[in-house]
Amino acid sequence: MITPSLVTATTVLRALVLRGMAHLVVAPGSRSAPLAYAAAAAHASGALSVHVRIDERDAGFTALGIARSTGLPCAVVTTSGTAVGELLPAVMEASHAGVPVVVLSADRPPELRGTGANQTTRQPGIFENFARAAVDLLPVRDPGLGEAEQRADAESFLTPVLDALHGSDATPPGPVHVNVALRDPLHPVSDDDHRHLHTWARALAEEVERARAEEPPARIAHSWSVLDEPFLTPDAAPAPDRTPTPHLACQDAAGTPHGTPLSRYTMTPGGPSAPDDATRSEGTLPVPASTVRARPGSSHPVVLAGDGAGAATARFAQAHGLPLLAEPSSNARTGDAAIASYESLLASSLGARVDSVVLVGRPTLSRTVSALLRRPDVSVVAVRPEPVPWFDRGRRPEQEVAGFAEAAGVVGPAEDGWLETWQAAGAVADAAVLRHADSRPGLTRLHVARAVWDASCEDGSVLVVGSSTVVRDLDLVARAQAPLPVVANRGVAGIDGTLATAHGVALGTGRPVRAVMGDLTFLHDSGGLLLGTGERVPDLHVVVVNDAGGGIFQTLEHGAVGQDQRYAATVERFFGTAHSVSIAELCAAHGVEYVRADSAIELTAALAAPVVGRRVVEVPLERETLREFNLAAHEVGARAVEEFLAGR
Structure with a gap:
């Protein structure tokens, strides 16, 4: 007899794979072990690409990045207890962005719930406000049921929940929660179990190959949550593709290729034609x-x-x-x-x-x-x-x-x-804003934003943008040019999980990814740098704009309050959140290549490097005058527009 927990695990994963899931993210745990053994077998057969993360929050955001960039469902497996709660931020983002993330949380069977059993809590309903549907998938009541009956029983509960991934006429697509209650034993215990895993995985791989040969899986994420088809590879293989990416044709209105020094930018009206x-x-x-x-x-x-x-x-x-x-x-x-x-x-x-x-x-x-x-x-x-x-x-x-x-x-x-x-008028404003940036000694946030945008356009990378100040810098100075695929977690606009999301985008699309974020966003998810030995390493370069604290608050009302000496220390401590973390040492600890760019020349050189493997580029900037610089940039742009209109 095949162990019932393994029958349940293989049934759940098969149902997801046949709905287009090509990637699965697994966090380790004992109660979720049957799902891990099934995932390993599916990965070995080529039916599924599996990624292991020790931090459940990063596992959730990795799945989010995969699902958002591909439009296909991606599941994340966790054990019971607090591990499930760690997924809440990613599920919230998926809900507000319409992304088909599937939570597969392992749980104790009903007889152990409420008894004080170790690592047990109330998991059903934990994502009630955000999941499109949920099911508490309990073990079969009759232990004498055969494998086929056990599968049919599980599938009857799974089908309506997985259907909810697609949304409806009244509800957009989004995440679902499958809470999988599993009884011991939680591992293969017999030759029948070993044969079952091997036979199941091989049959699943053949089934997937036939199905995708007939028709590629349909994207089910909200249409505004995924990258357009031309930005995606036809079929992201499990192994990383190290072939250099062809450069996109990316020119300014005058037909001049980009790649000029960072400062002294000019902008003319217009740009390339829109895609056909x-x-x-x-x-x-x-x-x-x-x-x-x-x-x-x-x-x-x-x-x-x-x-x-x-x-x-x-x-x-x-x-x-x-x-x-x-x-x-x-x-x-x-x-x-x-x-x-x-x-x-x-x-x-x-x-x-x-x-x-x-x-x-x-x-x-x-x-x-x-x-x-x-x-x-x-x-x-x-x-x-x-x-x-x-x-x-x-x-x-x-x-x-x-x-x-x-x-x-x-x-x-x-x-x-x-x-x-x-x-x-836009061209005039853009030129004025960049002249303002050029008037400052050294690099500014606007120079970095413009340079990262242009570099991503040139080398065909997907651009992942962190929340807070960086995305607003891009909004001010990113030039309109050839289409650039951009991903940002704007569903709830949190800074958490940004590094993991970028990893997921790279894994899901099979494309090189360049990410840009502030230092607090980077540090908040520094655990996203941790990859286990043997895990697939994506092509990801991360640009960290480091002003040693929370620059976004300088541009809000708190920045003005902080100029009052009665509140200066309070604003700096509670909003500025200054730190002295060495990003270089943090990268070294994770075995990630690091480079520091203090000048335009150094940043240009760093961005010119091919996006292969993982690399962090730190750009140190000062934060004390950010408020004045930001206000002045907007003011000089508006003033230049008024002068232009008056002279027409």
């Missing part, structure tokens, strides 16, 4: 069939591309001659309509003329944008062809439409020359 509709991936929003520019009218609309809006948004803006204000993680910051330094324009008299907004995706970064969306004289039309995961229906005021064509009809044609004015 033929490259549109399944699940992205359709652009109206006609690409003929609408008849000039008298309205002043803009298109706002929030997190995950996608390249179709850029095509829509360009086709209708509308200014495109695209956040870095919108994956829409490309094409002639994308406006540089758009925050500076919104703060000017040109921004005051905006009377309507076509909103796509989720705007998360700018208070200036939030103020625009709240203005009583501005109508907001949100393109939402399906339920979205980041707000409850009825809790936002904008008018919803099902597609771009309907949105275009609502806002009407733009005034003649409206886009051209924004393009020219």
Whole structure:
């Protein structure tokens, strides 16, 4: 007789693999051992690529990065007890971003719950506010049931829960929780068990090969949560591919290849054409069939591309001659309509003329944008062809439409020359902001942001961006150019798990990944650097902007409060959170290559290195004058726009 816990484990994993799961992340534990033995057998047969992490929080975010970047479900296995609670941050992010993460938590059987049994707590319902569905998968009541009956029993409970990964007409896709109660024995105990694992894994590999030859697995994540199809490899093999990645054609408006020194940047209006509709991936929003520019009218609309809006948004803006204000993680910051330094324009008299907004995706970064969306004289039309995961229906005021064509009809044609004015003013603002950065001695945050963005565009890397200040730096200075795949955890916008997410993106896509984040974001997830011996090492270079503390708070109200000597020490301790951690020594302890860049030349050289293996690039900056620098950068941009408009 085959051990029942192994039958349950193989049944659960087979159900997930047949739904397109190609990667599984496992954290070690005794109660979850049957799932680990099944995972090992599936990995050996080639049916599944398995990654082991000792930290459950990092395991969860690794699974999140894989699922978000591929659109396919990825499960994370944990043992019982506090290990399950460690997954809550990743599940929260998955819920708000519409990502199909599957929690497989091992648990004690019912007879041991509530008895004080070691490492036992109330696991069912732990993710109640965030999981789309959950099941407490209990052991079969009749121990005399055969293997086929045991499988059928488990599958009857699994099917509706795994169906919920897809969402519904009223609910977006998202995470689910399968709590797997397992009785001893928790390991193979007989030759029948060994044969079962081997035979099951080999049959599963053959089944997967046949199924994927007939039809590739369909992506089930929310369409705004995943990278467009052209950014993904056709089939990410379990073994890392060390073949150099071809460079993307990435030029500025004048046709000059990037790769120039960091400082003294210039920006001209326009950029490369938007991708042809033929490259549109399944699940992205359709652009109206006609690409003929609408008849000039008298309205002043803009298109706002929030997190995950996608390249179709850029095509829509360009086709209708509308200014495109695209956040870095919108994956829409490309094409002639994308406006540089758009925050500076919104703060000017040109921004005051905006009377309507076509909103796509989720705007998360700018208070200036939030103020625009709240203005009583501005109508907001949100393109939402399906339920979205980041707000409850009825809790936002904008008018919803099902597609771009309907949105275009609502806002009407733009005034003649409206886009051209924004393009020219955006170029002026961008140049002014960068002159401001160049006027400072040494590197600034804006130089680093621009350089990382350009380097990622040039070498074809996926860019993972941390929360807080870094993503806002990119929003201010990242130039619109060839499409760049960007991933950011903007569902709940936490800093936790960023390194692990970047690892997951690299493992899931099989692409080189460049990540950029602040020092606190890096230190918060420094455990993400830990890979066990023999684990697959992704191609990942991490740029750490190190200002020895929480720079984001300098740019908020707390920065102003901290200038009052009565609160200076309080703000520094509770918000600045200064530290003296040696990132070089931290990297050395984890066996990760490290380089420090103190100048533009050193940063240029560091970013020019091929993204192969793991490497950390530390860029030390000062934090004390960040508030003044940040405010001045926005002000000089807005002032340059006003001077430009006055001279027209």
